[in-house]
Amino acid sequence: xKFGFWRYRCLLLLLLVISALLPNYAMALxxxxxxxxxxxxxVLWYDVQWSADKIAVNDTITVTxxxxxxxxxPDAAARPELTxxxxxxxxxxxxxxxxYIDGMxxxxxxxxxxxxxxxxxxxxxxxxxxxxxxxQPELSVKGAGPIxxxxxxxxxxxxxxxxxxxxxxxxGIHISDLQTYxxxxxxxxxxxxxLIGAVWLLWWLRRPLIIPRWLAAQKGRDEILVTDTDDxxxxxxxxxxxxxxxxxxxYITEAFPYTVPLTGGSNKVEALVEAPHPVMIKDAxxxxxxxxxxxxxxxxxxxxxxxxxxxxxFTTAQLxxxxxxxxxxxxNIDPGYPKDLIAPTGLKIDPDTPIQPGExxxxxxxxxxxxxxxxxxxxFLNDIDSRxxxxxxxxxxxxxxxxxxxxxxxxxxxxxxxxxKR
Amino acid sequence: xxxxxxxSRSTAEPIRGSVDANxxxxxxxxxxxxWGFLLAVYVGLRLYQQAFAFKYGLDSTAPVFETYWxxxxxxxxxxxxxxxxxxxxxxxxxxDRNMDALTPEVELKRYFYLVGWFLIYIFAFVWIAVFxxxxxxxxHQTVVRDTALTPSHIVTFYACVPLYMVCGVSxxxxxxxxxxxxxxxxxxxxxxxxxGPGLILPNLGFNEWGHAYWFTEEIFSHPxxxxxxxxxxxxxxxxxxxxxxxxxxxQLFKQLSPADKARVxxxxxxx
Amino acid sequence: xxKNDAAxxxxxxxxxxxxxxxxxxxYMIIVxxxxxxxxxxxxxxxxxxxDWDFFIDFKDREYWVLIYPIVQIMMAAAFQAIxxxxxxxxIGATAAALLFTLGVWIERYQSWGGxxxxxxTLVVPGTFFAGALILDGMLCITRSFVVTGLFGGVxxxxxxxxxxxxxxxxxxxxxxxxxxxxxxxxxxxxxxARTGTPEYVRLIERGTLxxxxxxxxxxxFFSAFVCIFQYFFWWLxxxxxxxxxxxxxxxxxxxLYGMKDKVQSGGAKPVGAEIKTTGVVA
Numbered sequence: 001x002k003f004g005f006w007r008y009r010c011l012l013l014l015l016l017v018i019s020a021l022l023p024n025y026a027m028a029l030x031x032x033x034x035x036x037x038x039x040x041x042x043v044l045w046y047d048v049q050w051s052a053d054k055i056a057v058n059d060t061i062t063v064t065x066x067x068x069x070x071x072x073x074p075d076a077a078a079r080p081e082l083t084x085x086x087x088x089x090x091x092x093x094x095x096x097x098x099x100y101i102d103g104m105x106x107x108x109x110x111x112x113x114x115x116x117x118x119x120x121x122x123x124x125x126x127x128x129x130x131x132x133x134x135x136q137p138e139l140s141v142k143g144a145g146p147i148x149x150x151x152x153x154x155x156x157x158x159x160x161x162x163x164x165x166x167x168x169x170x171x172g173i174h175i176s177d178l179q180t181y182x183x184x185x186x187x188x189x190x191x192x193x194x195l196i197g198a199v200w201l202l203w204w205l206r207r208p209l210i211i212p213r214w215l216a217a218q219k220g221r222d223e224i225l226v227t228d229t230d231d232x233x234x235x236x237x238x239x240x241x242x243x244x245x246x247x248x249x250x251y252i253t254e255a256f257p258y259t260v261p262l263t264g265g266s267n268k269v270e271a272l273v274e275a276p277h278p279v280m281i282k283d284a285x286x287x288x289x290x291x292x293x294x295x296x297x298x299x300x301x302x303x304x305x306x307x308x309x310x311x312x313x314f315t316t317a318q319l320x321x322x323x324x325x326x327x328x329x330x331x332n333i334d335p336g337y338p339k340d341l342i343a344p345t346g347l348k349i350d351p352d353t354p355i356q357p358g359e360x361x362x363x364x365x366x367x368x369x370x371x372x373x374x375x376x377x378x379x380f381l382n383d384i385d386s387r388x389x390x391x392x393x394x395x396x397x398x399x400x401x402x403x404x405x406x407x408x409x410x411x412x413x414x415x416x417x418x419x420x421k422r
Numbered sequence: 423x424x425x426x427x428x429x430s431r432s433t434a435e436p437i438r439g440s441v442d443a444n445x446x447x448x449x450x451x452x453x454x455x456x457w458g459f460l461l462a463v464y465v466g467l468r469l470y471q472q473a474f475a476f477k478y479g480l481d482s483t484a485p486v487f488e489t490y491w492x493x494x495x496x497x498x499x500x501x502x503x504x505x506x507x508x509x510x511x512x513x514x515x516x517x518d519r520n521m522d523a524l525t526p527e528v529e530l531k532r533y534f535y536l537v538g539w540f541l542i543y544i545f546a547f548v549w550i551a552v553f554x555x556x557x558x559x560x561x562h563q564t565v566v567r568d569t570a571l572t573p574s575h576i577v578t579f580y581a582c583v584p585l586y587m588v589c590g591v592s593x594x595x596x597x598x599x600x601x602x603x604x605x606x607x608x609x610x611x612x613x614x615x616x617x618g619p620g621l622i623l624p625n626l627g628f629n630e631w632g633h634a635y636w637f638t639e640e641i642f643s644h645p646x647x648x649x650x651x652x653x654x655x656x657x658x659x660x661x662x663x664x665x666x667x668x669x670x671x672x673q674l675f676k677q678l679s680p681a682d683k684a685r686v687x688x689x690x691x692x693x
Numbered sequence: 694x695x696k697n698d699a700a701x702x703x704x705x706x707x708x709x710x711x712x713x714x715x716x717x718x719x720y721m722i723i724v725x726x727x728x729x730x731x732x733x734x735x736x737x738x739x740x741x742x743x744d745w746d747f748f749i750d751f752k753d754r755e756y757w758v759l760i761y762p763i764v765q766i767m768m769a770a771a772f773q774a775i776x777x778x779x780x781x782x783x784i785g786a787t788a789a790a791l792l793f794t795l796g797v798w799i800e801r802y803q804s805w806g807g808x809x810x811x812x813x814t815l816v817v818p819g820t821f822f823a824g825a826l827i828l829d830g831m832l833c834i835t836r837s838f839v840v841t842g843l844f845g846g847v848x849x850x851x852x853x854x855x856x857x858x859x860x861x862x863x864x865x866x867x868x869x870x871x872x873x874x875x876x877x878x879x880x881x882x883x884x885x886a887r888t889g890t891p892e893y894v895r896l897i898e899r900g901t902l903x904x905x906x907x908x909x910x911x912x913x914f915f916s917a918f919v920c921i922f923q924y925f926f927w928w929l930x931x932x933x934x935x936x937x938x939x940x941x942x943x944x945x946x947x948x949l950y951g952m953k954d955k956v957q958s959g960g961a962k963p964v965g966a967e968i969k970t971t972g973v974v975a
Contacts, residue, residue, distance in 0.1 A: 032483040033568035084891035090476045090565055092810040095884045098871055105871035107883050109893040129810050138566075140891035145638030146566050160810075165884060170867040170874065178881060179812035182863045186817045189860040190794060193822030197791040200826065204784050208698050208705075208712060209719040211668050211675070213780040215705035224700045225781035226833060234783070234833035241826040245852045248859030259865035261908075262753045263879040264899045376483055447714050448721075472808065519951035530714075537721045544728040551732035552796040555739055557804040559747060563890045564809045598946075605950045607939035640889045641896070642743040643760075654736035658934035660729055661775040664722065665937035671718065675711035 036377045037074040038147060039317035041389035041407065043139045044068045045149035046315060049334055050135065055127045057158035060097055063087065063123040063137055066272070067149065070389050071116040072407050078143025080113040082266060085121055088136045088148055093129040093156070095165065098122070101269050109142075109266040116405075117271035127156035128163045150318040152338045171258050192244070200237055203230075277404060278305025279355070279394045284408040286388050287420060288378055294368040295388075298420065299406055301355055301363050307396035308354035314347050314367055314406070316390030317377050321347035321367040328395035343369035354397075365392075380410050448534035456542045460585065464549045467577045470494070471557075479573030480565060495576045499584065506588035510595055517599035524602060530674040532600045533667060539593035540660075546586035547619060551654065554578040562640040570630045583623050590616040603670055611662030618656025625649040730785075731792035734768040738793065741767075744896065746797070746818050747805070749864050750882025754909040755898035757819075762853040763919045765789070765821040766828075766846065770924045773832060773841075774931025783833035785931075790825035794818075814864075815885045823856035824849030828924075838928050846924040850917025854909060 048065030055061050069080060085099050085106045099106040100122040113119065123137060136151035165178040175181050207213070216225055284299035303309055312329030314321045320337075323329050324346040333342065348366040355361055372378050380386045389407035396402070413419050478490040518524065554577055561574035571580075594616040597604035604612065632646040702712050738746070742764040745757040772785030797818040805816040824845075831845040832838065864878040875883075882895075898908075 032481060034566075082893050084893055086886055086888065086891055088566065088888045089886070090480065090809065090888075092812065092815075092885045094886075096886045097884075100871075105873060107870060107873065107875065107879070107892070109891065138888065140639075140893070142891075142893050143638065146888060146891070148566065167868055167877070167880065169877065170869060173866065175877075178877070178884070179814055181814055181877075182860070183813055183817070185863065186860045190798070190818075190820055190822075193820055193826075193856075194791060194794055196826060197787045197794075197822055200787050200829065201784055201791065204782050205723060207695075208701050208715065209782075210664075210722045210780065211672050211715045211718060212701050212705035212707055212712070213782065214665075214668055215672055215707070216701050217779065217781050219704060221701075221704045222781060222836065224697060224704060226783070226836060227697055231834050234830040237826050238830035238834075241823045241830070241852070242848075245823045245856040245859070249855035252859045252862040256862045256866060258867060259862055260867045260874060260876045261865070262750055262895075262897050263873075263875040264753070264895075264897050266893070266899075374483075448717060468803070475808065517950065519949075521950050521952050534718070534721075537718065537725070540725050541721060544725050544732070548728045548732045551736040551739075552800065553803075555736060556743070556747075556800040557808060559739070559743060560804045560809050563747070564811075564887045566888055599950070602952070603939070605942070605952065606947065607941045610938040610940060611934070611936070639891070639894050641894060642739060642747075643741055643745075643896075647740045651737045651740045654733050655771075655930070657729055657733045658771055658775065658931060660725070661779065661931070661935040662937050665779065665935055666939070668718075669937065672705075675707060675714060679708040679710040679714075681706045681708040681711065 032374075032376045034145075034148070035076070035383065036317065036379055037383050037385065037387065038077050038144065039377065041070045041072055041074050041387065042077055042141070042144065043080075043147040043149070044070055044316065044389075044391050045137065045318060046391065046393075046403075048137065048150050048337075050152045050154065050336060052154065053152075053336070054155040054157065057127045057130060057156060057160060057163050060124050060126045061094075061135070061154060063125065063135065064121065065137060065149070066118055066120045067137075067139065068118045068391060068403070068405075069113060069115045070407070071405055072387065072389055073115055074385065074387075076384070077145075078141060079115070080139075080141045080144075082109050082111050082142040083113055084109045084140045085123070086138045086140060086146070087123050087125060088138050088146070088151070089125070089133050093131065093133050094125040094135065095128050096123070097126050098124040102272060104267065104269050106267075106269075108263065110269045111266040112268055114271050117274065119269070120272055126165075127158070129160050130156050130158055132156075148318075150338065150341050152336075189248070196237065196240060200233075203233055275403070276305075277402065278307075279303050279309055279402045279404050281392060281404045281406045284406045286408060286410040288372070288380065288410055288412045289419065290378070290412055290414050292368065293370055293372050294366055295372060295410075296420070297365040297367070297406065299363050299365070299408075300360060301404075302360040303355040303357055303394075305396070305402070306357055307398065307400070308356050309394040309396045309402060310352065310354050311347070311349050311363065311365065311392060312395045312401070313393040314365055314390055315393070316388070317375065319343060319369065319371055319375070319377075321365075321369070323347050323349060323352065325352060326395060328399045328401075329393070331399070332393070332395075332401065340371075343367065343371065345369060355394075378412070381412060386410055447531055448538070450538070453538045453541045457545055460542070460546055460549070463585070464553070464582070467581055468553075468557075471573055471577060475561070475573040480568075482569035482571065491573055491576055492571070495571055495580055498576075498581045502581065502584040502588060506584070506591065509588065509592050513592060513595040513599055518605075521600075521602045521605055526674050526677045529601065530671065530678060533671050533674070536593070536597050536601065536667065539589070539596050543586060543589040543593045544660075546582075546589045547657075550578055550582040550586065554582050559640075559642050563642075567633060567638070567640065570626075570633075579623065579626055587620045587623065590620060601670075603666065609663060609666055611659035611666065614656045614659035615663060618653050618659070622650060622653050625653060727788070727792060730768070730772055730788045731796050734765075734772075734789040734793045735796050737768050738764055747816055748882060748887075748890075749815055749817055749861075749878040751895055751897060752819070752861060752864075752878065753895075753897035755912055756896055758854045758909055758912040759916045759919075761819055762821060762824060762850045762916045763923050765793075766824070766849050766920045766923045767927045769821070769825055769828060769849075770842075770927035771931035771934065773828065774838070774928040775935055777832060777838070778932055778935055783829045786825035786828040787822075790820070790822045794820060794822065811885055812881075815881050817861070817864075819853075819857045819861070821849070821853055823852040827852065838925075842921055842924040842928065846921040847917045849924070850920035851913060853916065854913045 045067045051062040073079060085101055101110055102120050132153055132155045134151040135154045137149040138146045140146045166176050167178055168174045213225055280302045282300045287296040310326055312323050312326050318341055320342045345368045350364045386409060388410040392404050392406045394402045474490045478486040481487060558574045558578050561572060628649055637646050707715060742760045745751045745761060769786035769789045772789055776782040776785045801813055801816045805811045806813055827848045828845040832841045865876045867874050868877055868880055870880055
């Protein structure tokens, strides 16, 4: 709209100046407000990697990784019948270039994902607004909302003014910048209609208006309230509106004969080929030591494989508790992985000796971190089912990783007397 | 042209039984001041959002959220409703206790002031209905919903809504405490235009209940949100209020400045 | 002042002094009415059909074309009823379109562009100006809301799509994304990701028309059909909204205002009781 356009331009300029004066920096999104049952028992992310810590405007960053759909999916969240892979980045700070689930393009939503299975994703994002942004993969599940993965702070340098997205249509038209494409045409049409509307309104509003017309209408003096001249003006307005509509439509269909509808529909993606699960966890239950900020897990582990295995990691809600005495696990940690998501105290395991093939053993694990509180993961008392879930990674002596789900009821304990004696 | 000149010339001549032609029936300065104040508040809030919404407002559990946003919330609610109570108390205490003795001249002026109150009320309302209302869509559809008290809601629902509620109830109180027609009777359209939009605040209860329990995505057109436009429709009742106001004002016009039919008719060529 | 203006003032039996006061009142009411039309039209549309207008990748053939006009005709008809019934002013629909347009452009720049960094191409709005001008013009010429509803309502629905396609068509050119054909509009929606708006949230066509012709015109005709009923219903609502109803207050309030209470229960004859709004002209 060109009417009063400068006012809005000025306002926009002022807003941009304010934005420019303050360093751009956004907090993590509100995933902490997501209930723990969603964060621990739905989409469990692992092996997530970011290709860079810092990129310039127009450069791309690739986020890759996998996620496991937890079998004991909570009732309060809809099942992943229809999902969409995205990323969290406020507003248009980053733009999406490509996205894939299991190698298949993920422009559209994905239907029929299966619980208990694993999927691989890849996101290619391009920097647009300079600043430091928390970039997280996200799987939106229809009816459950966005389920956010681990995030890393990535800095975008340069100037937003340099950002361009050019594209060539299949009919050979080159568009140098999609951000401004066709805006002039849209605004010219809006302005055209606006001016006719303004003339029509002024035609009426210049007259003695409210009380005089009301009194005259009460007396039935319609002939002086709407005159023959008004009829002519009204007819002209109708004719202009109809002619402009038909001519505009005719012109544009001649100018752009090849158009396609919005892309709709969903795609089916096959889950990753199921890896053998030689290690199983059963009868798991958990205690949360409130004053000690410690999650205590009790489980029965059966190794039905051919190699002895050791526990390397327990992960849930994007937090990783790693067994620092196990070199294979330490090798498994990408050096670029956000430090704030790896608990410094690690995972204490008792007994932390290899579980032999064919052996079934009761295992105790202890995961201590302030993140249980700061990430608000301990509001289990708020839940109707008070359950927790997660993934445990085992490693054999060849370094091969085996994954198993762990999950069960969780009980908060407030005093030492209440704790299960080991 | 000649007719128009003749008609306007006649305005210079005082008409029998009328009030002084130079009597100012309305003083626009209070409205201008109120608009200026409201404009400053709204623009200030918008700039505050620009500066701190994405910076400190995305994670409601963070301490900076408490500092920048919850403190705003905790300040604005008592401040706005507190100011409202002061205005309402003032309007009530200074009410006309002898309305039967009201002169037509004062009554006409009061009608103009009532319209002035509505200029303020509708100005306050347009900021949420258009400006911050769609701003809330910008927020929801681009970030993850984490709390009912987002930087957008703290401004839209807990600053803008209380502000127009204060203006609306004040308009209602001005009418009922100063104008006989509205003191003798409840004006249904007046109650509708004040109470209807005011109910948008309690309707948030429904909205947040839905979002908390079963509606995780944001679709603005979802039935969960239909309470807002339905309550907005009550604004149409300003039409009925206008009829009430102008019918009495027309009577007062004629009482204070009776038309000299002969003169007016003479200025017309034969129709 | 024109001859006609003088005739109106004469018919109203207003003295020149009263006409002056009345003009002051006009200006105040014009401002109030403008803000009211803007607010109510905007709020109504925002929460009944806003999503389709926010984003270019919501503007589909099945729902956008159908829902946009049938929501916008609501307030267009209601304000027509108010302005026509009371003042014989055929401006309600145009006022709604004009003020909506003003509001929508302010919002797209300050809110979507200013607050959350989206390019304006992603959030270009539609318009219902063509239909609104036709509705007002038709009411003026026919002076009949019945004829306006039947023919104007149809034209309101019919003109929406072609008048918008005139400037939105370029966004539907085919492009290639990850080896698939998609439209520029879909590409924009994909590129400028919105965290709270995953792809499946879009209420857009998911299938393809299986019978005849160009699918979009089926939606256009259906929309035109619904617009007729919407128009009449909302004309009625607008008419009801101008009822100047008073309910007498009780004894207690009157005492507080120092008024003499002539009738203790039921109250005195309400001041506005003699007012009746002008009848509906059909």
